[in-house]
Amino acid sequence: MAGGARGTRVRVDLHLHSSASFDCRVAPLAVARRCRQRGLSPIFLTDHEGIDGARSLVDAGQDAIVGEEILTTEGELIGLFLKESVPARLSPEEAVGLIAPDSVPFWDLPSLRAAAETAGLDGTRYRLQFQMLLARPLLFIAMVLIAAAFSLRFFRFGGIEKMVSGGVGAGFVLYVAVKFVGDLGGAGLLSPLAAAWSPAVVASLLGASALLSQEDG
Secondary structure (H helix, E strand, O other): OEOOOOOOEOOOOOOEOOOOOOOOOOOHHHHHHHHHHOOOOOEEEEEEOOOHHHHHHHHOOOOEEEEEEEEEOOEEEEEEOOOOOOOOOEOHHHHHHHHOHHHOOHHHHHHHHHHHHHOOOOOHHHHHHHHHHHHHHHHHHHHHHHHHHHHHHHHHHOOHHHHHHHHHHHHHHHHHHHHHHHHHHHOOOOOHHHHHHHHHHHHHHHHHHHHHHHHHO
């Protein structure tokens, strides 16, 4: 792969096995050495139905991507950048949902969470994604209120540069807050409900207060 006309060329193999798979006898570190000899980096280790081999490379400080070759009811597919193993013999749609919760339609999230928990996996990511999608309309309302508060003040008193910079700054702070609290929820440090709704509720209250103060002023 190349990153543009003058970009750095990267050589990778997206489908590698190690002794963590039933069909290979080469240890993960030996696979990593062979990849370096051939100029392949990073190492995409995709063993059958497990990520222990790839995790061992990451734990050893290797430049490795955790992947898995997943057996589904309609064939095999490759999952990359995994945090946990995906169970075998799910439908392709269920397997993809476990790989990338953001790609799952809103209405399918509850059933997919239930399938993940039945398989013994942590369903926190799917609970969080479901609640964040529910909270999104309120988050949009908060953005409108914050933008209105900034634009109203500087429309009345002048200073278009301050209006634009203030609005952009407020939007950036809100974005960082949503991502930070969402990461806390994904890590299990906050409940999915609190992680999803608290930024939207707090931002809405602050935006409404700022807008009312401008009207009173």
